[in-house]
Amino acid sequence: MMPTKKTPTIQDVARHAKVSAATVSRVLSMPDRVSETTRERVNAAVRDTGYTINQAARSLRLRAARTILMAAPNIGNPFYSTILDAVISEASGRGYSVLVASRIGEDPNRWLSDYLLSNRADGLLLFDGSLDTNRLHGLDEGGVGLPLVAAYDEPPDPQVNSVITDNRLAAMRAVRHLIGLGHRDIGHVIGPSRNQSRNERLLGFEAAMGEAGLTVNPAWVVQGNYNMESGMAAADRMLASASLPTAVFAGNDEMAIGFIHRLRRAGLDCPRDISVVGFDDIAVAPYFDPPLTTMRQPRDEIGTRATRMLIDIIEAAMPENEPVHVVLGAELVIRESTRKAG
Amino acid sequence: MMPTKKTPTIQDVARHAKVSAATVSRVLSMPDRVSETTRERVNAAVRDTGYTINQAARSLRLRAARTILMAAPNIGNPFYSTILDAVISEASGRGYSVLVASRIGEDPNRWLSDYLLSNRADGLLLFDGSLDTNRLHGLDEGGVGLPLVAAYDEPPDPQVNSVITDNRLAAMRAVRHLIGLGHRDIGHVIGPSRNQSRNERLLGFEAAMGEAGLTVNPAWVVQGNYNMESGMAAADRMLASASLPTAVFAGNDEMAIGFIHRLRRAGLDCPRDISVVGFDDIAVAPYFDPPLTTMRQPRDEIGTRATRMLIDIIEAAMPENEPVHVVLGAELVIRESTRKAG
């Protein structure tokens, strides 16, 4: 076995090319400030030595890691992983790496400060609405503005940049679709209470009901947890009530799927007995039986826009005077889980 | 707006506590080598100044980033994102951060060398079977052994450490289940050709057919792409053949779902007309209609074991003399997409 060769440094390349380290550095970062001939010599030397830049040294010197951190409540959830995919594409297109943190537990701020204030990541993409962005902003002692973009969930703090879907409007449109189909007895499976998007969707539900002069039956508004299991439980609770709605707006597709599944086990058919509209348009939605009518969130765009915004902020390197808020629309995708009432 | 305070360094803390920087460093990394009283003074100073360690400087000095890189073909796929979740848990429990790279394109080696040889990541978790691990090993010039664990896909290279499921055996068990149900006309939807796991599953399929004295009808072996869309296409091709099998082993659950979906559109029912067994046990499998019979891969365990192994290697910091191969079993989960023949 060969003796371990040390990985070559910029000095090794310099020696090899018979120039100074400074020149090598220039060739790498601003090639036009170097004469053609030396540039070629240096490039050859880089190849010969197999040099790769040491990022740690570079970060230390530049005080920038060219890395961003994405924090999500549960990266195993396809919703977030789809976004992550877009985040990685956009980030690596701009020369940034992506660190991922999931299920940030008890002390999120300490956690995040470890990442952000310690030169590991230059900015934060926050997909976890349960984090307290007010306190997070406190991380940033000087008040300069920690590069931060909150996405997906409505930020409780208008001070932070955000990219979100208009959950309220989207919910209204989903419910209006049901109402347009002639439904009047409409239920809602809502998300977990900590979640801000859930509140917006509930508000949208109520607004759409109100504008149509329909009353909300509290027994038909049941809480879930944004997963399939909880959709089943929601169905159970609704089935236990005195009467049944003819249509239900589920806070997301997972819950819609669990809900429909449970309905079927109880001998009820969707859409024959109950129409169901979901939210998100997850991958399986078109292939489910029945194919799910749902509000499609532009997840790619959420990831791409949020990342672009974050990197712009990082590179502008200036205090964000005015926070930017991007609001994206959701699109109603009509499939077969909803049909005319009666 | 306040003037930007520079983030405090270890020197600031030292001044504050009236000790040397070396002492502060010791308090942070080996507290017992410091007297009780100074330790307290230093800790207080750390709190007062709001000091956080600069990871870039630390990495430079230590020649280690305490970061690992996970490379997957498509992190948006729930299969990989579930694993990622486990990877992050395990890694952060051991004080490591996780960088994620997805869809590594044309020149994967260059890409990866950028990460690994440049002190950004200390090791690689490779979930992309399309990467050439032979050439990847070449990254490691001295032959010391780049810390690398390949997972999920059968590594074409026995030289690299791996954590995999026994795809062949799992496939055999899936098909035996079908045979045990009395099926004799059995088809197979296989994965994309670049994929090694697909070959193993095909081999398992053939082995199980062979041992039961059944012949494989080539018209019933159709290729897909591990996604739902391709499952539909596979069904189309099978429906176009002279006769139909009574049971099908799908290379993964996504294809099983697309397949069943298409069948239903053609007026065929699963499991009444055709039984289908899938592979993976993705989240929606129990909620699909019919609930999917499938081979469950221990995805959490894959992620956890692979990560543990990688970090062990990194921290042992010694040439891996013998590559380690961990083979995990898959479990048959019988639900309702398969039933007795006839």
Place this chain on the structure above:
DNA sequence: TTGTAGGCGTTATCAA
């Protein structure tokens, strides 16, 4: 156009 020199913030070695 190129080179010299200094410092980014840490930790390990060596002395005290």
Place this chain on the structure above:
DNA sequence: TTGATAACGCCTACAA
């Protein structure tokens, strides 16, 4: 037990 000092590898004034 503590402190001074010297790297780790890079970039960027400033000088030549």
